Amino acid sequence: MEFYMVVVLCLMTVANSATDPNDWKILYDFKNGLDNPELLKWPLHGDDPCGPPSWPHVFCSGNRVTQIQIKDLGVKGPLPQNFNQLTKLYNLGLQRNNFYGKLPSFSGLSELEYVYLDYNGFDTIPSDFFDGLTSLRVLALDSNPFNQSTGWSIPDSLAKSVQLTNLSLMHCNLLGPLPDFLGKLPSLTALKLSYNRLSGEIPASFGQSLLQILWLNDQDGEGMTGPIDVVAKMVSLSQLWLHGNDFTGTIPEDIGALSSLRELNLNGNQLVGLIPQSLASMQLDKLDLNNNLLMGPIPEFKSGNVSYESNSFCLSKPGVACASDVNILLDFLGGLGYPFKLASHWSGNDPCKASWLGLSCDSNSKVSIINLPRFNLSGTLTPSIANLDSLIEIRLGGNSINGAIPKNFTELKSLRLLDVTNNNIGPPLPEFRDGVRLVIDGNPLLDGVHNRSSPSPSPSPPMISQPPPRNSSSGSRRPSPPRTGSVEVRSQPKSSRTLKLLIIVGIAVAAVLVLILVLLFIYCCKKRKGTLEAPSSIVVHPRDPSDPENIVKIAVLSNTTGSLSTKTAASSGSYNSGATESSNVVESGNLVISVQVLRKVTGNFAPQNELGRGGFGTVYKGELEDGTKIAVKRMETGVSASKGLDEFQAEIGVLSKVRHRHLVSLLAYSIEGTERLLVYEYLPQGALSKHLFHWKSQELEPLTWTQRLIIALDVARGMEYLHSLALQTFIHRDLKSSNILLDDDFRAKVSDFGLVKLAPDGKKSVATRLAGTFGYLAPEYAVMGKITTKADVFSYGVVLMELLTGLTALGEERSEETRYLAEWFCRIKSSKERLMAALDPTLEANEETFKSISIIAELAGHCTAREPYHRPDMCHVVNVLAQIVEKWIPINDESVSSSGIDLNVPLAQMLKNWQNAESRKTGHSCLEDSKGSIPARPAGFAESFNSSDGR
Numbered sequence: 007m008e009f010y011m012v013v014v015l016c017l018m019t020v021a022n023s024a025t026d027p028n029d030w031k032i033l034y035d036f037k038n039g040l041d042n043p044e045l046l047k048w049p050l051h052g053d054d055p056c057g058p059p060s061w062p063h064v065f066c067s068g069n070r071v072t073q074i075q076i077k078d079l080g081v082k083g084p085l086p087q088n089f090n091q092l093t094k095l096y097n098l099g100l101q102r103n104n105f106y107g108k109l110p111s112f113s114g115l116s117e118l119e120y121v122y123l124d125y126n127g128f129d130t131i132p133s134d135f136f137d138g139l140t141s142l143r144v145l146a147l148d149s150n151p152f153n154q155s156t157g158w159s160i161p162d163s164l165a166k167s168v169q170l171t172n173l174s175l176m177h178c179n180l181l182g183p184l185p186d187f188l189g190k191l192p193s194l195t196a197l198k199l200s201y202n203r204l205s206g207e208i209p210a211s212f213g214q215s216l217l218q219i220l221w222l223n224d225q226d227g228e229g230m231t232g233p234i235d236v237v238a239k240m241v242s243l244s245q246l247w248l249h250g251n252d253f254t255g256t257i258p259e260d261i262g263a264l265s266s267l268r269e270l271n272l273n274g275n276q277l278v279g280l281i282p283q284s285l286a287s288m289q290l291d292k293l294d295l296n297n298n299l300l301m302g303p304i305p306e307f308k309s310g311n312v313s314y315e316s317n318s319f320c321l322s323k324p325g326v327a328c329a330s331d332v333n334i335l336l337d338f339l340g341g342l343g344y345p346f347k348l349a350s351h352w353s354g355n356d357p358c359k360a361s362w363l364g365l366s367c368d369s370n371s372k373v374s375i376i377n378l379p380r381f382n383l384s385g386t387l388t389p390s391i392a393n394l395d396s397l398i399e400i401r402l403g404g405n406s407i408n409g410a411i412p413k414n415f416t417e418l419k420s421l422r423l424l425d426v427t428n429n430n431i432g433p434p435l436p437e438f439r440d441g442v443r444l445v446i447d448g449n450p451l452l453d454g455v456h457n458r459s460s461p462s463p464s465p466s467p468p469m470i471s472q473p474p475p476r477n478s479s480s481g482s483r484r485p486s487p488p489r490t491g492s493v494e495v496r497s498q499p500k501s502s503r504t505l506k507l508l509i510i511v512g513i514a515v516a517a518v519l520v521l522i523l524v525l526l527f528i529y530c531c532k533k534r535k536g537t538l539e540a541p542s543s544i545v546v547h548p549r550d551p552s553d554p555e556n557i558v559k560i561a562v563l564s565n566t567t568g569s570l571s572t573k574t575a576a577s578s579g580s581y582n583s584g585a586t587e588s589s590n591v592v593e594s595g596n597l598v599i600s601v602q603v604l605r606k607v608t609g610n611f612a613p614q615n616e617l618g619r620g621g622f623g624t625v626y627k628g629e630l631e632d633g634t635k636i637a638v639k640r641m642e643t644g645v646s647a648s649k650g651l652d653e654f655q656a657e658i659g660v661l662s663k664v665r666h667r668h669l670v671s672l673l674a675y676s677i678e679g680t681e682r683l684l685v686y687e688y689l690p691q692g693a694l695s696k697h698l699f700h701w702k703s704q705e706l707e708p709l710t711w712t713q714r715l716i717i718a719l720d721v722a723r724g725m726e727y728l729h730s731l732a733l734q735t736f737i738h739r740d741l742k743s744s745n746i747l748l749d750d751d752f753r754a755k756v757s758d759f760g761l762v763k764l765a766p767d768g769k770k771s772v773a774t775r776l777a778g779t780f781g782y783l784a785p786e787y788a789v790m791g792k793i794t795t796k797a798d799v800f801s802y803g804v805v806l807m808e809l810l811t812g813l814t815a816l817g818e819e820r821s822e823e824t825r826y827l828a829e830w831f832c833r834i835k836s837s838k839e840r841l842m843a844a845l846d847p848t849l850e851a852n853e854e855t856f857k858s859i860s861i862i863a864e865l866a867g868h869c870t871a872r873e874p875y876h877r878p879d880m881c882h883v884v885n886v887l888a889q890i891v892e893k894w895i896p897i898n899d900e901s902v903s904s905s906g907i908d909l910n911v912p913l914a915q916m917l918k919n920w921q922n923a924e925s926r927k928t929g930h931s932c933l934e935d936s937k938g939s940i941p942a943r944p945a946g947f948a949e950s951f952n953s954s955d956g957r
């Protein structure tokens with residue numbers, strides 16, 4: 007090789023050829039380094055690269071190489087590191103090949119104007135690559151795995167390339183914030199940085215840029231953040247793609263100023279607030295607002311292609327205004343910058359129906375209390391709240407609200423309490439009428455203000471206006487300046503400690519009395535016939551009390567002290583297992599059933615009673631003597647052995663607290679030796695998977711679209727509860743269609759949760775042993791074992807896809823392309839034709855249903871976003887689905903639920919209810935007079951219910 011090179015160089019010198027010898031040498035280095043140089047069709051030796059005729063793909067000017075154009079040729083290999091010695095190069099086209107290895111530095115190529123290196127496999131980009139590229143106009147480096155492990159950022163030296171018009175660096179591991187100078191490059195018209203790992207905000211400098219195309223979409227990791235206000239100043243924009251990030255704040259009001267804008271993608275962010283009218287009036291070719299937290303009404307859009315699914319709108323019909331209360335509350339929220347937590351909850355058109363977070367309503371379904379203490383709220387209070395006449399209390403303590411309390415808050419007729427403790431409220435302080443308690447301490451700017459605000463002519467009113475204590479406190483008042491009657495500042499009077507004590511005691515007593523009254527009231531309203539005495543221990547005997555094997559103990563704790571001990575089983579003594587003796591203290595109730603009973607009712611775990619196998623054990627069907635069906639899960643010994651008894655019982659204690667209409671509830675359990683049995687309610691229609699995938703072989707009717715929608719919503723509700731409403735955060739970790747069970751009305755309940763380690767308090771991400779099922783596993787969980795509630799959201803998304811397509815999550819028998827449902831579905835979901843073709847053939851999709859189908863498809867995609875951060879919370883999913891279900895299916899959720907047990911009520915109360923129901927029925931078996939609901943209701947346990955302690 008060396009020899010050959012020398013010969014060539016000699017030849018060149020001798021011939022005094024046209025081509026610069028160094029250029030020639032670099033071309034040779036280049037060719038010889040390739041794995042498949044033959045593709046270039048360059049001559050072996052002799053002929054001059056610059057010709058005439060010049061080599062294929064090479065162009066020269068004089069004796070210097072100025073262009074190499076090898077686009078899409080399948081060339082494979084590295085580039086020589088001395089490439090930048092081709093100093094006259096002005097146009098380089100190497101795109102769409104298989105170049106690999108380190109990209110040489112291009113520094114000093116001062117004549118280079120066009121560089122296309124995109125769609126190759128270069129794995130390293132040197133940091134001096136961009137130095138001195140003073141003539142650069144177009145640079146494309148997309149789709150190269152540059153510096154994969156560390157990522158890289160655009161060096162500042164590119165700022166000198168002032169003629170740059172097009173910069174395309176998509177999908178090449180760019181990291182960190184967007185450099186400020188990009189907004190200042192005077193010629194830049196197209197900036198495409200999609201699919202990287204950019205973070206941070208859009209720099210303010212972009213406001214001056216003349217960019218026509220800005221693509222920042224789909225950043226991995228946390229994504230880009232901050233507000234997008236600056237884009238409203240980028241008047242040349244025609245395409246703005248910001249989707250798949252974490253942008254926050256509102257859509258700028260003045261976005262309508264972008265008169266050249268054609269495409270605007272804002273989907274998949276955390277944008278909040280109302281859709282500005284100026285946006286609705288724009289005539290865009292495409293506008294995508296899906297998957298944000300936009301609120302308020304949906305305007306009538308002038309644009310052709312608009313989508314806005316998965317937001318927090320009040321109504322789903324465009325052009326219809328929200329209810330006036332909703333408008334007021336949204337305005338209030340706007341003053342506080344639409345905090346994320348509230349924006350995700352405050353959707354729909356009735357704050358009282360869906361009971362919005364932080365609000366309470368009165369009996370007329372009007373908002374009576376705003377209760378948002380310590381919600382990290384900042385911003386100001388809007389005057390419009392004064393129009394919410396029904397307000398009685400406003401509690402906003404412990405936030406960072408600033409500005410003044412609007413004057414017209416004083417017009418609130420029913421207001422009794424305004425608590426803004428520990429904020430940053432400033433003067434002036436409006437003067438409220440008597441009877442309004444204003445609590446303002448902890449607002450430094452108000453110190454001393456209340457003194458001035460109203461010299462009160464009458465004798466100083468009491469310090470705490472409600473309930474007004476006797477005015478015998480004159481002694482303590484002496485040093486205090488006059489105040490408005492309503493202001494409370496807890497400046498402690500120095501004397502009369504006893505008086506203070508008295509007041510406190512008085513208030514405490516009153517409070518306790520009120521509490522008791524309220525409890526009584528609630529209890530009576532809810533359960534007409536209920537009485538207050540809660541049982542402290544209940545022994546339940548199914549059918550025949552004389553049969554010792556039949557004794558089922560359900561001991562519940564619910565005395566007023568809330569202490570946690572439970573009593574042991576029947577005093578008959580015949581029920582006596584060592585294990586349960588030691589299980590007297592379980593956190594929230596103790597539901598023990600004897601192993602013998604369970605053996606008996608399942609035919610000694612007979613194979614024909616097997617309902618299914620899976621997560622941690624086998625499930626058997628059992629039938630109690632009275633006909634009540636139950637499902638008994640027999641834990642595999644491996645599982646039970648690995649857990650201590652204490653741990654198991656602790657988990658049972660927690661599990662038994664998780665009660666929700668859409669979660670299969672744990673009814674009882676049993677421990678004996680290594681045997682661990684869990685008793686669940688029995689759902690007659692079995693697993694969703696059966697109805698989706700095996701309906702033919704099982705001779706079932708395929709599920710209708712309506713049924714599927716309702717199932718999707720049911721499951722979402724159950725999961726939402728598990729994630730956020732239960733006392734502790736639960737992560738299911740194995741949500742799948744075979745863990746979703748159906749009752750006779752095809753309402754769904756999620757099962758099999760909680761058998762894996764629970765999320766510790768306050769920490770929702772645990773790296774842990776893998777549990778779960780392939781095809782449903784979120785990537786971060788499968789790869790790193792990182793588990794958050796968002797892993798469940800992913801699995802939920804896969805279930806949605808199964809509902810849509812009737813295909814299993816993982817089909818080994820399917821083609822490579824369609825094997826993983828989640829992967830395949832995400833590719834096809836945005837094309838209407840392909841989506842239609844992928845639908846379960848049993849669904850008759852017409853134009854009408856297609857609307858809801860495409861919303862669900864979109865939602866499924868959102869749930870299975872690669873980054874957990876981009877997936878919605880279950881509460882968001884519930885909102886989206888509830889809107890569709892409401893619109894498409896006129897069902898009354900409440901009426902449907904009444905057939906089962908209302909699992910929202912505490913266990914003690916539940917037992918009480920059964921008892922009441924039973925006593926009304928005078929010993930009649932409930933089997934005969936109610937058909938579908940029996941299996942969902944463990945009435946058998948309550949059959950010959952006897953609440954006396956022990957007997």
Ligand SMILES: *[C@@H]1O[C@H](CO)[C@@H](O)[C@H](O)[C@H]1NC(C)=O
Pocket residue numbers: 130131132133153157158159161
């Ligand atoms: C890419 O990685 C290489 C080697 O790790 C490093 O020298 C180089 O500076 C990185 N490139 C950039 C632009 O940071």
Ligand SMILES: *[C@@H]1O[C@H](CO)[C@@H](O)[C@H](O)[C@H]1NC(C)=O
Pocket residue numbers: 144171172195196218219
């Ligand atoms: C540069 O970007 C503009 C859009 O602003 C586009 O029309 C043009 O084709 C691009 N030029 C090249 C060479 O990619």
Ligand SMILES: *[C@@H]1O[C@H](CO)[C@@H](O)[C@H](O)[C@H]1NC(C)=O
Pocket residue numbers: 291292310311
């Ligand atoms: C809407 O978008 C689709 C694809 O994005 C396009 O084919 C169609 O022409 C657009 N419709 C209008 C009215 O612009």
Ligand SMILES: *[C@@H]1O[C@H](CO)[C@@H](O)[C@H](O)[C@H]1NC(C)=O
Pocket residue numbers: 382384
């Ligand atoms: C409170 O809000 C600020 C910004 O408004 C944020 O930086 C901070 O993390 C928030 N704190 C909590 C506990 O949410």
Ligand SMILES: *[C@@H]1O[C@H](CO)[C@@H](O)[C@H](O)[C@H]1NC(C)=O
Pocket residue numbers: 389390392393414417
């Ligand atoms: C409260 O004051 C604002 C202006 O300060 C006004 O626009 C609004 O209508 C007032 N609201 C009520 C209920 O008076």
